[in-house]
Amino acid sequence: MRRSAPAGRRGGGRLRLAVTAMLAGTLLLTAACSGGGDDDKPSWQGGGNGSGAGASQAPSAGPKLSTVAVTSPATDATSVELRSEVKYNSEDPQNTEVTVTDAKGKTVEGTLDKDGNAWRPAEALAWNTKYTVTVKTPAAEGKNNTTTSSFTTMKEPSDLVRVTSFLADGQTVGVGMPLIMKFGKAIPEKYRGEVERRMPVTATPAQEGTWRWISPTEVQYRPKEYWQAGTKVFYKAQLKGVKLGDNAYGRSDLTVDLKIGRKMVMNVSNKTKTMTVEEDGKVIKTIKVSLGKKSTPSASGTMVVMEKAAHTIFDTTDEDPVNGYKTPIDWAQRVTYSGQFIHAAPWSEGVQGRSNVSHGCVNISEALGKWLFDRTLMGDVVTVSGTEEKLKNGDGWTNWNMSWEEYKKGSYLKN
Known part of the structure; x- marks a missing residue:
């Protein structure tokens, strides 16, 4: 007759099996939850060299907030020239809005160069006036992404140069007529290129032409060929606040609208x-x-x-x-x-x-x-x-x- 194991021994065997199973589970859990680096991670957590079909990707980042900042003129800058452009940084330049207001809150007209991240005033700003710049991009992640900055223009200088046109609005002139601009004082050579840039000429129909300095106080413009009969000519001097000498600035702007007659x-x-x-x-x-x-x-x-x-x-x-x-x-x-x-x-x-x-x-x-x-x-x-x-x-x-x-x-x- 087969002898049965003592009850204590049978219980002890089951206990050893339970402890062994529990230790094995503990080892598996430790292996899964700890490790010194990527090589220690299981493939399903992105570790090791595992790249099986069952591997999951890391969660993608949420929408990124575009940031904006005014870079020029500097915040609270003073003595800013009247035709200074506003420069800014933006991670979304095509959707960025720029508004400039004067001390009374009136919006200043200007043009926005989104490729160059610059706003330029349509006309000269006022002397000794505070302006506020607001730069804004569309809201992201529930946040209103807006920044403001202020600057103050220069005081009116004592040396202001008068600029005059020989021709006036509404005149009809011949096909050989030059456009003639005169200055109240000599313009040093280093400033003459900027003066020309500030005096655009628009002819309808379009015709190639250029300014030529006749003297330090006079510049004239002619097209490559005689003006075409019936041409409409519009030109302007955007020289208010523009530096025309070491301490001299343009007094004012002016525009002229005229017509070319028969040839x-x-x-x-x-x-x-x-x-x-x-x-x-x-x-x-x-x-x-x-x-x-x-x-x-x-x-x-x-x-x-x-x-x-x-x-x-x-x-x-x-x-x-x-x-x-x-x-x-x-x-x-x-x-x-x-x-x-x-x-x-x-x-x-x-x-x-x-x-x-x-x-x-x-x-x-x-x-x-x-x-x-x-x-x-x-x-x-x-x-x-x-x-x-x-x-x-x-x-x-x-x-x-x-x-x-x-x-x-x-x-x-x-x-």
Whole structure:
């Protein structure tokens, strides 16, 4: 007969089995919950080299809040120039809004360059005024992402430079008319390029052109070719608060809106002693002329009508007290600073078309002097050819008396 194990021994066996199972479970739990590095992690927790199909990915990050900051002008900056741009940082520039307000809370007009992260005022800001900048991007993660900054513009300086335009709104001028801007004091060379940048010219239809410095106080603009007949021209000087010298600033802005008339060109030939008048490419009149005699020759070159007077007096006695003269003149049209005019000269009508007897002017008859005077505009082109003397650049509006390549050299904006 088989003997049974004692009860104590049977119970002890079951106890050993339970302890063994519990220890094994403890070891598995320890292996799963502890470890010194990635190599100790099971593959299903992203550790070790496991990459089985059952591996899960780490949870993705939530939406990131875009941050903004004003970088220029610095917060609470003072003496800021009137045309300074506002620079900012943004992680979402295409959806960033920029608002600038003055001390009264009025919004300042400006343009936003989202690619360059810059806001630029449409006009000069006011002197000695506090402005507040607000930069904002769309809310993210329930937060309103907005920043503000303030700055104060410079006080009005004592040295302000007056800027004036020779032409005014509403004028109609000839196809050779240069745009002329003058300054109340000399502009040093290092500031001239910035002045040109601040004086944009818009022509409709569009035409290539450039400014050229005639002197430290005067700059003129012409297109590459004569203005197209009927062109609308708009130009502006955005110079208020712009530095025009070491301690000088522009006093104000100005704009001019004008029109180019029909194309009229007067071609004077010393060889034939005639003036051929062309309008829009067609000859409308041929006029007999008398030019300057050998001792006082007319200048050959390309000029424009600068000034018109129906009746005036030529007085040269101040320049030449001995041989000077005072003579009443009708239908005078100035083409040079030095005194070359187109005008009626009834005393030379008998030789007009045959010989030269003037002091350098273009003489025409009384009747044709009025006919021409009634049809010309300031800025109409006059060419004289075949005389003993050449026109000196600068003796009048001689913008067309040089090539385009030569003319461009007078600009401080280098392409």
